[in-house]
Amino acid sequence: MQASAKRGGAGPEAGEAAGPEAGACPIGRASSLLGDRWILLILRDATLGLTRFDAFREHLGIADNILSSRLRRLVESGILVKVPYRDGGRQRHEYRLTEAGADLWLVLRALGDWGERHTQPDGSAGSAGPMRAVHASCGGEVAAGQVCGSCGVPVTRDQEAWLRPWRSPEPVPLAPPL
């Protein structure tokens, strides 16, 4: 499934120009869809397994209207898909990654690697240690070339987990796409 980077679907600034390259450049197209702080935070949380409106809201401390607008953009652009589930007697919806959404893991990893190297945690937040990508089955750290630094096998997305020690001592496997 192709994500839709059509002009006009990309949120508050979609009506603005971005030069003659706007449509030709894949970085430009990706930036139109993803160039928003909340969008990136929602996608991080979705990659780590969050699916429900209330879960995103609580984890991000985001206002309902902002969360709604960002989830709608992500569904419209084919990055998340809205699927029904039953909550007791009520029908609700959850938001699951599409293949295009799941494939953002390397963008999020690159952001995290850069943030680890070039930004500082606030106050004491960083004392737990850095974020690390690990091979889910053996726990080895993922090394250059996306191979396991411990057992040496190539680590595909479905075999990767992210260790975020300020949250939990257990690595979190990346959420599979629907």
Place this chain on the structure above:
Amino acid sequence: MQASAKRGGAGPEAGEAAGPEAGACPIGRASSLLGDRWILLILRDATLGLTRFDAFREHLGIADNILSSRLRRLVESGILVKVPYRDGGRQRHEYRLTEAGADLWLVLRALGDWGERHTQPDGSAGSAGPMRAVHASCGGEVAAGQVCGSCGVPVTRDQEAWLRPWRSPEPVPLAPPL
């Protein structure tokens, strides 16, 4: 030099919460600084060698006030640095990548790779062929593990160029940090 992800320096949404992880998570810190479409487009252009206000404005078709605010944020957060130059009799400023700014190349590459796979060019914009990262000295395509697929050597940032065939048949070496 560390980029500064302090709350309050990150633009229009800097006053908003992003949950208890806001400061601990490197993806969150990076998203606070970079989660903006114009910021990403300016950084793409800076990585490809643009340095001057007028050049960014013309290439992006961006309004002066928006460009000014984004450049100011990037300077405040240590991603760009403002340096004087003489233009005839006038002193002007240009914007150069810091080490932290230059180190965003892999974030931009990841965005471009994703955009290439999951978004479609508008109209006929894509007929020139995809963006490719190449080894500047031999022209070979950069392969998995960041090695040259042609001559086999590791390709560091200063040896990488981006071929963007809709712009030029010549690959553009990545701009060095100041």
